[in-house]
Amino acid sequence: MSASRRSGTTDELGPDEPERDGSDLLAALLDGMDAALCAFDADGVLTHWNREAERILGWTAAEAVGRHGFAGWAVRSADAEEVEARLLSAMHAPGRQVHEFALLTKDGGRVLVRTQSAAVRGPDGKPAGVYCAFSEVHTQIDLERSIALSEALFEDASWGVVLVDADLRPAVVNAHAARALGLGRTAVLGRPLGELLAQGVEELESALTHVLAEGAPPAPAEIWVSVRTPDGERRRCWRCGFVRLSSPLAEEPVPLGVGWLFQDVTEAKQGEQEASLLRFRTSQLHRAARAAAECEDPVEAATVHLDFALAGFADHALIDRVAGGAVVDGEVEGPVRLVRVAATPSGAPGPSLSAGYAGLPVRYAEGHPALQCVARIGTVRASVGAVGAEQSRAWALARRWPEDAVHALCVVLRSRGRTLGVVTFLRGSGRHAFERSDTAYAEDVAGRIATALDLAELAGPNR
Numbered sequence: 108m109s110a111s112r113r114s115g116t117t118d119e120l121g122p123d124e125p126e127r128d129g130s131d132l133l134a135a136l137l138d139g140m141d142a143a144l145c146a147f148d149a150d151g152v153l154t155h156w157n158r159e160a161e162r163i164l165g166w167t168a169a170e171a172v173g174r175h176g177f178a179g180w181a182v183r184s185a186d187a188e189e190v191e192a193r194l195l196s197a198m199h200a201p202g203r204q205v206h207e208f209a210l211l212t213k214d215g216g217r218v219l220v221r222t223q224s225a226a227v228r229g230p231d232g233k234p235a236g237v238y239c240a241f242s243e244v245h246t247q248i249d250l251e252r253s254i255a256l257s258e259a260l261f262e263d264a265s266w267g268v269v270l271v272d273a274d275l276r277p278a279v280v281n282a283h284a285a286r287a288l289g290l291g292r293t294a295v296l297g298r299p300l301g302e303l304l305a306q307g308v309e310e311l312e313s314a315l316t317h318v319l320a321e322g323a324p325p326a327p328a329e330i331w332v333s334v335r336t337p338d339g340e341r342r343r344c345w346r347c348g349f350v351r352l353s354s355p356l357a358e359e360p361v362p363l364g365v366g367w368l369f370q371d372v373t374e375a376k377q378g379e380q381e382a383s384l385l386r387f388r389t390s391q392l393h394r395a396a397r398a399a400a401e402c403e404d405p406v407e408a409a410t411v412h413l414d415f416a417l418a419g420f421a422d423h424a425l426i427d428r429v430a431g432g433a434v435v436d437g438e439v440e441g442p443v444r445l446v447r448v449a450a451t452p453s454g455a456p457g458p459s460l461s462a463g464y465a466g467l468p469v470r471y472a473e474g475h476p477a478l479q480c481v482a483r484i485g486t487v488r489a490s491v492g493a494v495g496a497e498q499s500r501a502w503a504l505a506r507r508w509p510e511d512a513v514h515a516l517c518v519v520l521r522s523r524g525r526t527l528g529v530v531t532f533l534r535g536s537g538r539h540a541f542e543r544s545d546t547a548y549a550e551d552v553a554g555r556i557a558t559a560l561d562l563a564e565l566a567g568p569n570r
Contacts, residue, residue: 146227148236151176151195163243165213181210197224198234207244219244266370270352273364275300275315287371289336305340307332318349318365329372344376345369388548391415399559409559410449410459413530416552417451420545421532423509424459425450427477428528428560430468435525436484443481444468445528448560469507476506477529480517484526486550489515490540499536508533516541518553522561530556
């Protein structure tokens with residue numbers, strides 16, 4: 108049975124030729140719509156009833172078309188008059204009329220629906236009936252909630268929200284995300300992620316591609332990125348969540364892109380890293396103290412402290428003592444000379460090697476960081492800067508350091524108010540320069556090394 112009641116007659120149709128008129132096309136259009144649709148003529152008789160209306164209420168078109176209103180089958184008898192009056196009032200009202208009321212399903216259940224009704228005009232312009240579109244209220248509320256949620260996410264959310272299309276380019280960006288990316292909301296749209304981020308792009312794009320193909324991961328991912336800004340690059344840690352977006356209108360899921368939500372957790376992660384680093388360094392100091400206590404030779408104990416300190420802190424280390432014995436504050440006459448006591452192997456990992464006390468002074472040039480360290484009785488940091496590989500190598504060799512050294516931290520060795528020498532920590536390329544936070548740890552290690560060297564001094568000149 109058609110979703111509409113046929114009208115009219117057929118003329119001059121052959122015996123096998125099917126009837127074709129406008130009602131066939133109208134019925135097909137109504138049945139293909141996702142909304143529940145029905146129509147009444149001027150007398151209130153139901154003339155159209157589509158498949159979505161069948162789905163919601165359970166009444167087929169054959170059972171519905173031709174009935175007068177909803178009385179006696181689709182509404183309670185007590186409500187029938189009021190419902191009919193509301194629906195038919197649209198014939199004499201401008202625009203659309205919106206109402207909510209309960210309808211009855213075929214199995215006796217009640218469904219609260221929201222209707223939109225409007226008049227149907229005849230050729231003479233007079234009301235000829237009413238069409239009515241209706242949907243379950245909870246469906247409409249769900250839609251309104253979804254819209255409200257979307258608007259809230261993009262306007263009021265305290266985290267970044269980005270809709271990334273299937274080409275992995277931002278299609279919609281909220282204000283928080285735009286600020287995190289250092290650009291305006293419209294400036295971000297359509298640009299490759301590689302233009303917005305200097306580092307972390309590969310990991311982020313890999314995550315987005317995985318979500319498009321396989322769906323959202325089970326847990327948030329923490330991704331370190333470097334954001335390009337007019338003031339330079341900013342390194343940030345973002346805790347990211349992803350959801351795959353698919354068209355709800357297609358029978359098969361059609362990917363529309365990825366919803367990417369992120370929150371900046373840089374300060375928390377840095378705090379965790381610093382706490383973890385502090386715990387590790389404290390552990391290393393305790394382990395070094397236990398190992399050094401078993402050494403009979405004080406110089407060997409100094410190298411033990413040095414070896415434990417190197418783990419995760421530096422790539423190379425050197426211990427230089429002041430030639431001729433410790434220097435008392437204010438009693439330095441002439442240039443200070445330094446003699447190599449111990450050093451890590453050059454070009455290969457391994458424990459520090461003692462050079463003994465019979466070594467010749469190291470040929471440090473005037474202004475060398477180690478000499479500055481002794482003169483200032485303080486810590487000195489030095490870095491090669493942004494130069495080529497050959498210049499970097501020449502910089503290190505000129506300072507009598509391993510050729511791969513690019514960052515240095517020189518710490519004075521002090522004991523009983525005297526300067527014993529210098530310990531130098533060196534980092535190679537690919538590592539960060541020494542920071543102020545590294546100084547306290549280096550000074551703690553230097554204090555332990557100075558104590559061991561002072562014991563060697565007290566043991567006599569032959570030590």
